Amino acid sequence: MGMTMTQKILAAHAGLDEVKPGQLIMADLDLVLGNDVTTPVAINEFNKAGFDSIFSQDKITMVMDHFTPNKDIKAAAQCKQCRDFAREYGVKNYFDVGDMGIEHALLPEKGLVAPGDCVIGADSHTCTYGALGAFSTGVGSTDMCAGMAKGKDWFRVPSAIKFNITGKLPKWSAAKDVILHIIGMIGVDGALYKSMEFSGEGLKNLTMEDRLCMANMAIEAGAKNGIFAVDEVTLDYIKDKVTKEYKIFEADPDAEYDAVYDIDLSTIKPTVAFPHLPENARTFDQIDEVKIDQVVIGSCTNGRIEDIRAAAEILKGRHIAQDVRCIIIPATQKVYMTAMKEGLLEIFINAGCAVSTPTCGPCLGGHMGILAKGERAVATTNRNFVGRMGHPESEVYLASPYVAAASAVLGRIAQPTELE
Amino acid sequence: MKAHGIAHKYGDNVDTDVIIPARYLNTSDMQELAKHCMEDIDIEFASRVKQGDIMVAKANFGCGSSREHAPASIKASGIGCVIAKSFARIFYRNAINIGLPIIECDEAAERIEAGDEVEIDFDTGVITNVTKGETYQGQSFPEFLINIINSNGLLNSLK
Secondary structure, three states: OEOOHHHHHHHHHHOOOOOOOOOEEEEEOOEEEEEOOOHHHHHHHHHHHOOOOOOOOOOEEEEOOOOOOOOOHHHHHHHHHHHHHHHHHOOOEEEOOOOOEOHHHHHHHOOOOOOOOEEEEOOHHHHHHHHHOOEEEEOOHHHHHHHHHHOEEEEEOOOEEEEEEEOOOOOOOOHHHHHHHHHHHHOOOOOOOOEEEEEOHHHHHOOHHHHHHHHHHHHHHOOOEEEEOOOHHHHHHHOOOOOOOOOOOOOOOOEOOOEEEEEEHHHOOOEEEOOOOOOOEEEHHHOOOOEOOEEEEOHHHHOOHHHHHHHHHHHOOOOOOOOOEEEEOOOEHHHHHHHHHOOHHHHHHHOOOEEOOOOOHHHHOOOOOOEOOOOEEEEOOOOOOOOOOEOOOOEEEEOOHHHHHHHHHHOEOOOHHHHO | OEEEEEEEEOOOOOEHHHHOOHHHOOOOOHHHHHOOOOOOOOOOHHHHOOOOOEEEOOOOEOEOOOOOHHHHHHHHOOOOEEEEOOEOHHHHHHHHHHOOOEEEOHHHHHHOOOOOEEEEEOOOOEEEEOOOOEEEEOOOOOHHHHHHHHOOOHHHHHO
16 A cells, blocks of 8 residues: 555654554654744653753754743743753754744745654744644654654554545635635644645746645644645745755555545635634635734734735725734844835834834744723734634634735725726 | 543533643643643633543544643643544544553443533443443553553553
């Protein structure tokens, strides 16, 4: 029986010729990631277990992005604990305020992930790097600790769902709409314990930023990982970023899938996920007037330069509605700098938006844009759970940067065509 | 090994943001976090829960964030076992890695009600509903994972 792309990467990292779905394996890791919320727990476990060395100074990365710039004294203490550990053990890829970015936007930009890699991260959206053709999955802090100490971790080999991508996205439809459509179709546990493998002739019409956005939200369908076939788009993206050696894996032609879905990009419409689950996806023919209080454009899902440009395309020469606050967060320093050079920050400030240094802040209800009781936000983030952005009785609506920006202008959930 | 206590019952897709809201994640003190466990969907849980109690939920328990603070705060609040139809995969591995007993069982997840007295035998996977006088067969773990659990977590098993 043939293997899926994920199974082949896992087999190679476990030193096995073949693996089967359900098999439990120990695999070698190419990269271990943590942030300022999950790394302190890993360090506590590291010390408690009595480890005194890390497996590699190059293959561990820590990104201070969740409650940074430090939101309070406790958050400052957590970052300090990570910083002290990184210094003591010589962790080279430690990123702090000033050169950090939101981890899942930063690592691909820094060339830290290559096709064929086996990556764990103590952050559920670590599945983002599947866009590069790597096996990459979110784990907990104890896994991160094991990874830091030993450079390996256990995995249950997943079966897979295949998404055969064809066509090209229409104007104003975005990768976010594709992944919300898919989650709406299969549900928040539709890919539980499985891989979501994306391939097909339509892949060439999805940029790397589109793929990063889609792979990012694989976890919102319960998936272990999302992964894209490696092609010219991938190689073009990594050529001036990745300096380490890498290997490209392809799914076997006779690989077995639990299900195969055809996704024609040309049929994808602007989509909004209503509270309180990402599977509550609706297109605009199913949306009545929903007034909003806040818009957030950013996050590991949609804070990359193409997302910021999309928001600017809508907001240029316009002003946001009177009773709306719009917070725009470029995901990395590089994105921020590019947006500045292209004049996008000026467009946002003229439109009445706040522009922030990179942070996960509002996405997880940490800081920098918390909602009061009864408030509603349209966000380009990835989760709309109860209390995700603030008060348990606030609401988050997930959408693309186009829809979020149009909604900011009109003060209600809106699509870009309403501004034409 | 057995667990025995009173059931606290929840529905489908209980996410890690409601198990422990991110606004409290500026500390990794699990006893402190236990004070806020489940508060966004069950404000009285922290004051009601007793050592050894059982948490019962339906499908996809623990979906969302990878925060280990979620199973750790459940464990620190005194819960002796979580029963669900299915677990989100990161929660599943976190629970095993930190030694919070979990067990998948459709029938138990349907039949057990809040306040029922429940006993779980981890060696056999048999769940007994003492209040209703019923038993349900839960799914036992594969040997690989039993070794991690018997070593008292992943880190001890790697030593």
